[in-house]
Amino acid sequence: MIRVVLPAHLRTLARVDGEAKLHVEGQATQRSVLDALEAAYPMLRGTIRDQVTQQRRAFVRFFACEQDLSHEPPDAPLPDAVLTGAEPLLVVGAMAGGG
């Protein structure tokens, strides 16, 4: 079971209370976790990564185990602690301030 922590706006959008818990077939990577997340919560399509290019949106970051995974290849395996469910994958809206 993969645990994903979404930013507040996306929890509201997806009507998720707390963490999203996902079953991911095969190797858990950023791509496969996001595929599973979007399959479970279709309203999140396009909010974390572009629907055509699959690129992470510029102001969205991925953290886990106190590491910034945002620039890891999307098909790289996630840390073991995320795979076992000991640690969540954090989807974070960049601290960009503004109005």
Next chain:
Amino acid sequence: MSRVRVLVGTRKGAFVLTSDATRERWDIGGPHFGGWEIYHLKGSPADPDRLYASQSSGWFGQLIQRSNDGGKTWEAVGNKFVYDGVPGTHLWYDGTSRPWEFARVWHLEPSLTDPDMVYAGVQDAALFRSMDGGQTWQELPGLRRHDSAPSWQPGAGGMCLHTILVDPSHPGRIFIAISAAGVFRTDDGGKTWRPINRGLRSEQIPDPTAEVGHCVHRIAMHPSRPRVLFMQKHWDVMRSDDAGESWQEISGNLPTDFGFPIDVHAHEPETIYVVPIKSDSEHFLPDGRLRVYRSRTGGHEWEALTRGLPQRDCYVNVLRDAMAVDSLDPCGVYFGTTGGQVYASADAGDSWAPIVRDLPSVVSVEVQTLS
């Protein structure tokens, strides 16, 4: 008894304001989508409980929300806006070419007859349409394939398609406006388009009377006379009596002819409303006074409407989609400000009162008259 529902889009969410026909006591619903920019929301003329909303965020992009119960509950529908084919380029602010890139939906225009059909005007400028209640979107690419498109440039707010007017009496005719390209018309349901900007004069572009390049802020029509169009241009208030083939200036005695919204009285096709703004470099009201100007003669002669509106120390703006009318008698007129006030007049503009004073900055106002 009739009721009125006012749909307000703000920088931080949507609000639904409702009243009976007296328009004296209002119920304030919301915020919906708190914290998100709601550029526009609008109801279907064919099913007033079917609403569409454009929800966006610099972080999480574009969403489209749909309600089937008049705005009580909402569901996210399709948000995949992909330009048809190779997007091509337009001009950037500095005159260099730049690829078309989707940013957001500025305006949603539901079909007059089919609740599941809705148009979306987007930035970078293009027209999309959904035939399935917003689940999927297809571009009408003829507009963006017009020969002039590579020369279109953005206005200060981005290169947005912000106005969509569907002609109720001429099947296949749609008017759209783009900042800063101008007005375009199709007579074949969106397959082919042509610019209709003859008579516009814009000193900010190299050729002031060019076929395209005019920063049109808003156009409006009365449904009983769809060949008559009114326009608030960046500077200048204009009208056309021939479906956009030619335009004449009607700014007349306005204190300034810069502004954003323009709208038409529901029962008097020659009665129009604008909100003059001091200038394009200041973007606030002249003299600190909030004045709506009304012409009962289709332009040229304007009167200031001030009763109930602040007449000192007021420096808000009223954005292009932030004015609307109801169809009660007398006609109600509504507008929202960047200061978060929504004002209503239940007597065609003679007097005004705030429905609500302290919303987030208002981007859009639409009104539904419900029986």
